[in-house]
Amino acid sequence: MHYLSNEPEKISGLSFWRILxxxxxxxxxxxxxxxxxxxxKHVKVLDVTILYNRWTLVRIHSSMIQNLEDxxxxxxxxLNVDPFYILMNRTVFDHNGQRMGRVRKIKxxxxxxxxxxxxxxxxxxxxxxxxxxxxxxxxxxxxxLKEDAAASEQNPSADYSEDPEKQEENN
Amino acid sequence: MxxxxxxxxxxxxxxxxxxxxxxxxxxxVVMKLHIxxxxxxxxxxxxxQGFMKPDLFVGxxxxxxxxxxxxxxxxxxxxxxxxxxxxxxxxILVGTVARVDHDGxxxxxxxxxxxxxxxxxxGLMRKATIHELSPRYIQEIGDSLILKKNTPSLWNxxxxxxxxxxxxxxxx
Numbered sequence: 565m566h567y568l569s570n571e572p573e574k575i576s577g578l579s580f581w582r583i584l585x586x587x588x589x590x591x592x593x594x595x596x597x598x599x600x601x602x603x604x605k606h607v608k609v610l611d612v613t614i615l616y617n618r619w620t621l622v623r624i625h626s627s628m629i630q631n632l633e634d635x636x637x638x639x640x641x642x643l644n645v646d647p648f649y650i651l652m653n654r655t656v657f658d659h660n661g662q663r664m665g666r667v668r669k670i671k672x673x674x675x676x677x678x679x680x681x682x683x684x685x686x687x688x689x690x691x692x693x694x695x696x697x698x699x700x701x702x703x704x705x706x707x708x709l710k711e712d713a714a715a716s717e718q719n720p721s722a723d724y725s726e727d728p729e730k731q732e733e734n735n
Numbered sequence: 736m737x738x739x740x741x742x743x744x745x746x747x748x749x750x751x752x753x754x755x756x757x758x759x760x761x762x763x764v765v766m767k768l769h770i771x772x773x774x775x776x777x778x779x780x781x782x783x784q785g786f787m788k789p790d791l792f793v794g795x796x797x798x799x800x801x802x803x804x805x806x807x808x809x810x811x812x813x814x815x816x817x818x819x820x821x822x823x824x825x826x827i828l829v830g831t832v833a834r835v836d837h838d839g840x841x842x843x844x845x846x847x848x849x850x851x852x853x854x855x856x857x858g859l860m861r862k863a864t865i866h867e868l869s870p871r872y873i874q875e876i877g878d879s880l881i882l883k884k885n886t887p888s889l890w891n892x893x894x895x896x897x898x899x900x901x902x903x904x905x906x907x
Contacts, residue, residue, distance in 0.1 A: 591875055593822070639825050648855065663803075
C-alpha cells in the first residue's frame with residue numbers, strides 16, 4: 565500500500581473495519597454487545613452503535629467509552645458505565661427473598677444512563693409492578709429491593725403500584 | 736402440636752432454594768442442611784453449584800436471610816471469580832483468574848494465568864504462566880476483571896517490582 569502523508573513517520577491508528585464487530589464490555593466487565601456502526605462529526609467519533617442480544621440497538625456516546633483513544637489492534641471496547649439495557653430480563657427479588665419476576669421495561673427520563681423506574685412482570689397472566697429506581701438496593705446479576713420498599717408493598721398507592729398503563733386501561 | 740409460628744421455617748423451605756450472593760449472583764441451589772449433633776443447631780448449608788463445580792459450604796454466620804424463594808448471603812465467595820477473563824485498562828485480554836487469596840472479607844492477592852508470556856511462540860506451544868497481582872491494581876471485578884491504567888505489565892517483573900516497592904525507584 566502506498567502512503568501519503570506530511571508526517572515524517574507513519575501515524576499508527578485503527579481503521580473503521582478493525583473496530584467493526586468488536587466486542588463491548590461494561591465497566592464491571594459484563595458483555596454489552598458488538599460494535600456495528602460508528603458516527604462521526606467532522607473527524608471526531610460522536611457515538612458508537614452497539615447491537616445487543618440480536619435485537620437491541622443502542623447508540624453510546626464516545627464520552628462513555630473508556631478506551632476509545634487507546635484502542636489497540638487486539639483490544640476490546642470497554643465502557644466507563646454499566647449501561648441500563650443490560651438489566652433487561654434480570655430477576656427481581658424483594659427484600660424477603662420473594663421472586664417478583666423479571667425486568668421487562670426500563671423507564672428513563674433523559675438520554676443519560678440514569679433510570680427512573682423498572683417494570684417487572686413474571687409470566688403472561690401475572691401482575692406487573694412499577695418499581696422506582698430509588699427502591700433498588702442491588703442491581704448487578706439480580707435486582708434486590710430495599711427493605712423499606714417492600715414495606716410499602718401492601719399500600720397500593722405507594723411505591724409498589726401496579727403498572728399505571730394497565731390501571732388506565734381498566735378505568 | 737402447637738400451630739406453626741410465622742418466624743419458624745422447615746427444611747422444606749430451605750432445600751432446593753436459590754442461593755444469591757450480595758452482588759445478586761445466583762450461586763446454586765441449596766442441597767444440604769448441616770446440623771450440630773451436640774448443640775442441636777443449624778450450622779450451615781451446602782450449595783450445589785452445578786456441573787463440574789465443587790459444592791460450596793456456607794456457614795450460618797454468612798447467611799443474611801432465609802427468603803421465600805431465595806436465600807441471601809452476606810458475603811461474596813471469592814472462589815466464584817476463578818476463571819473470569821482479565822482485561823487491561825485499554826481492553827486487551829491478558830488471561831484468566833487462576834486463584835484468589837483472601838482473608839475472609841478482603842482480597843489479598845489475585846493469581847492471573849497469562850497465555851501471552853511468550854508472544855513469539857506459536858499458539859499451541861505457548862506456556863501459560865501464573866502472575867500474582869496486588870488487589871490495588873483492580874479497577875473493577877464482576878463478570879470480568881479490569882485492571883487500572885497504571886498497572887505494570889504482567890510479564891515485566893522488573894516493572895512490577897518497582898511498582899510494588901517505592902524505595903527501589905531511582906530519584907528524578
